Amino acid sequence: MDLNKHLEMEEGVTPGSSDATILVNESGVISFADQQVYENFGYEHHELNGEKLLNLIPGANLQHSGEGEIIHQLGIHRAGHAFSLFFRVNSFQLAKELYYLIVVHKVKDQSRINQQQSYPINELVDLIYALDESTIVAFTDEKGKIINFNKKFCEVSKYSATELIGKDHRIINSGYHSKEFMQELWLTISSGSVWRGEIKNKAKDGTHYWVDTTIVPFLNEKGNPYKYLAIRKEITEYKRVLEELGKFVNKMADFQFALDASSIVAITDQRGTIKYVNDQFCRISKFSKEELIGQDHRIINSGYHSKEFFNNLWKTISSGEVWKGEIKNKTKDNTYYWVDTTIVPFLDEFQKPYQYLAIRYEVTQRKLAEEEIQKMTGKIIDVQEEERKRISRELHDDIGQNLYSHLITINRLQTEMDHPLLDQMQDEATEIIEALRHLSWELRPSVLDDLGLFPAIRSLVGQFSEHHHIKVHFECYLNCRLNTNKEITIYRIIQETLTNIRKYAYTEEATVTIQEIEEEVRVEIEDKGKGFDIEKVTRGVGLFSMEERARVCGGNLILHSREGKGTKVILKMPL
Incomplete structure (x- = not known):
C-alpha cells in the first residue's frame, strides 16, 4: 500500500500538509507565529502579535494540556468558519516567565475525522514500516x-544490536536527568499508566540527543506490566533551537531591563499611535500608561518645533531610515523637558515600516546649561562690544584729537623755522594718527552705529582691498535695517573671515554677499584660494568666536573648504 495514501486514511490529512508554530506567554498572548499560521487562520503578517490564542483556538487549555499530548480542537478562521486541527503543546521557562510552544496541524479532509477504520494485515505491515x-x-x-x-534505535544511539540486547536504558543515560525524574517515570509505568516526556540520552560516541518519548506498559490478565513499549521521536534540533531561543529571549530580557532602567522607551504603530511605553516614559512625562496608550506623540508636543521639523522627522522614518535629534516636550503639568531621541523603524518583508521604536534620554539639564552659557556668551559679547566702542571713541576723540593738535603745532613751527627734525616729527605724527584711526576703526567703526550695516561693510571692504591688495566683490540685498546685535554679528564675522583670507588663502579675490531669503538673512564670504581639509585643521579662537556670535543671535555658521578649491563661510540668521 502507498505510504502517503495510508497516512491520509490514518490521520485524515492531505500528505505534505505543513505544521504551523505559535509561541505564547503564560497569559495566552501570542508572541510569535510563523507564516503557516497566518495562512491557516487567514491573517496578514504581524496581525497576530499581541492577540489571544483563544481567538484562534477557543477550546485550547494550555495549563491542563499534557506535555507533548496531541489534542484535537476546532480552529476559527478570520472569515468566521471553523475547521478541525490537531496541536501539541510544550512548555518552557525563560527569564522566570512561562512560555508555550504550540505545533498546529490543520486537518484538510474533514470527512475522515472520528471514522473507525479496520486495516488488513498488509496495511498493518505498512504502518510498522513507516x-x-x-x-x-x-x-x-x-x-x-x-x-x-528497531534499526532506528541503533542508528541514533550508534550502538549495535548485540550491544543493546539484554541491557537496560542506563546504557544511553546521559546523566542529565535527576534521580527523582527517573523514579517518577518508573513509578508511572510500573503502575500501568502511560508516561510521556522528553529525555536527553547519550550515544555511544559521547554525543547527546533528545527524544520525545512515550512509554506504554503492556498488562497481563492481573493488570500488571509484563513488558513496555517505548516510542521515541528524535527532537535534538528542536531542543537546540529552543535553547537558542531561550538564550535569545534571556539576552533580549537583559537588554530590555537595561534599556528600561536608563531610557525613555515607546513603541508606536505605523501611524504613530502609541502601543507601549515604559515606566521611565511615564515618570518623565507625568502621564500614566493608560493615558498614553492609544494616543500619538502630540500629547507631549511642546509647540517649540516647527511644522517642517516634524515633517522631516516623519519623512525620514517612513522611508525606513533612523532619525536622530533633540526634541523639546511638554509634561502633563505643562513643564518642559528635552530628550535626545533615536527613532528606529521596524520593516516588514516589503521593507515598509510596520512599527517604530523611540529611545530617548532626558537632556533637560544639559540644554538648560547650554541656554545659560549662550546667555552668558551674549552678555560677554555685548560687554566686549561696548568696551570696544568706548576705547574706539577715546582713541578717536581724545588721543586722536591731541595728536592732531600736535601735528598742527609742528606745521606752525615749520613755517617759522626750517629743521630736519621738524620734518621727521611731522611724518611720525601723521603715521601715528593714521595707525590710530585704523585701530579705532578695527575696534568699532562709527559708521556702523551712525549709518548702518551696508555702508559699514562697504567701507570695511574698501579699506581691506586698499591695504591688502585683495579685490573684494561686495553685494547686499537687504530691504531693512537689522537690530544692533545682528548687524554687529554680521560685521564681525565678515571682518574675521576677511582677516583669515588675508592670512591663509593666498588669493587676490574674494566675494561678500548679504541677502534676504524669506525670513532669513544669509551671508556668504567666499574665496578661490588655497583651501584646507576641515578634518585636519584645528579650530581656532576666531572660528569659535564667529560660531558663538551666530548662535547667540539664533543663527548658525557653516564652513566649506577643500584643498585647492577655496573656502566658503555661510551665516544663516533669522530676520
Whole structure:
C-alpha cells in the first residue's frame, strides 16, 4: 500500500500538509507565529502579535494540556468558519516567565475525522514500516531489560544490536536527568499508566540527543506490566533551537531591563499611535500608561518645533531610515523637558515600516546649561562690544584729537623755522594718527552705529582691498535695517573671515554677499584660494568666536573648504 495514501486514511490529512508554530506567554498572548499560521487562520503578517490564542483556538487549555499530548480542537478562521486541527503543546521557562510552544496541524479532509477504520494485515505491515523509518522503537521486559528494538534505535544511539540486547536504558543515560525524574517515570509505568516526556540520552560516541518519548506498559490478565513499549521521536534540533531561543529571549530580557532602567522607551504603530511605553516614559512625562496608550506623540508636543521639523522627522522614518535629534516636550503639568531621541523603524518583508521604536534620554539639564552659557556668551559679547566702542571713541576723540593738535603745532613751527627734525616729527605724527584711526576703526567703526550695516561693510571692504591688495566683490540685498546685535554679528564675522583670507588663502579675490531669503538673512564670504581639509585643521579662537556670535543671535555658521578649491563661510540668521 502507498505510504502517503495510508497516512491520509490514518490521520485524515492531505500528505505534505505543513505544521504551523505559535509561541505564547503564560497569559495566552501570542508572541510569535510563523507564516503557516497566518495562512491557516487567514491573517496578514504581524496581525497576530499581541492577540489571544483563544481567538484562534477557543477550546485550547494550555495549563491542563499534557506535555507533548496531541489534542484535537476546532480552529476559527478570520472569515468566521471553523475547521478541525490537531496541536501539541510544550512548555518552557525563560527569564522566570512561562512560555508555550504550540505545533498546529490543520486537518484538510474533514470527512475522515472520528471514522473507525479496520486495516488488513498488509496495511498493518505498512504502518510498522513507516514507524520503523521515522521513529525509535524499543521493547523491554518488566525489569527494563531491552528485548527488542528497531534499526532506528541503533542508528541514533550508534550502538549495535548485540550491544543493546539484554541491557537496560542506563546504557544511553546521559546523566542529565535527576534521580527523582527517573523514579517518577518508573513509578508511572510500573503502575500501568502511560508516561510521556522528553529525555536527553547519550550515544555511544559521547554525543547527546533528545527524544520525545512515550512509554506504554503492556498488562497481563492481573493488570500488571509484563513488558513496555517505548516510542521515541528524535527532537535534538528542536531542543537546540529552543535553547537558542531561550538564550535569545534571556539576552533580549537583559537588554530590555537595561534599556528600561536608563531610557525613555515607546513603541508606536505605523501611524504613530502609541502601543507601549515604559515606566521611565511615564515618570518623565507625568502621564500614566493608560493615558498614553492609544494616543500619538502630540500629547507631549511642546509647540517649540516647527511644522517642517516634524515633517522631516516623519519623512525620514517612513522611508525606513533612523532619525536622530533633540526634541523639546511638554509634561502633563505643562513643564518642559528635552530628550535626545533615536527613532528606529521596524520593516516588514516589503521593507515598509510596520512599527517604530523611540529611545530617548532626558537632556533637560544639559540644554538648560547650554541656554545659560549662550546667555552668558551674549552678555560677554555685548560687554566686549561696548568696551570696544568706548576705547574706539577715546582713541578717536581724545588721543586722536591731541595728536592732531600736535601735528598742527609742528606745521606752525615749520613755517617759522626750517629743521630736519621738524620734518621727521611731522611724518611720525601723521603715521601715528593714521595707525590710530585704523585701530579705532578695527575696534568699532562709527559708521556702523551712525549709518548702518551696508555702508559699514562697504567701507570695511574698501579699506581691506586698499591695504591688502585683495579685490573684494561686495553685494547686499537687504530691504531693512537689522537690530544692533545682528548687524554687529554680521560685521564681525565678515571682518574675521576677511582677516583669515588675508592670512591663509593666498588669493587676490574674494566675494561678500548679504541677502534676504524669506525670513532669513544669509551671508556668504567666499574665496578661490588655497583651501584646507576641515578634518585636519584645528579650530581656532576666531572660528569659535564667529560660531558663538551666530548662535547667540539664533543663527548658525557653516564652513566649506577643500584643498585647492577655496573656502566658503555661510551665516544663516533669522530676520
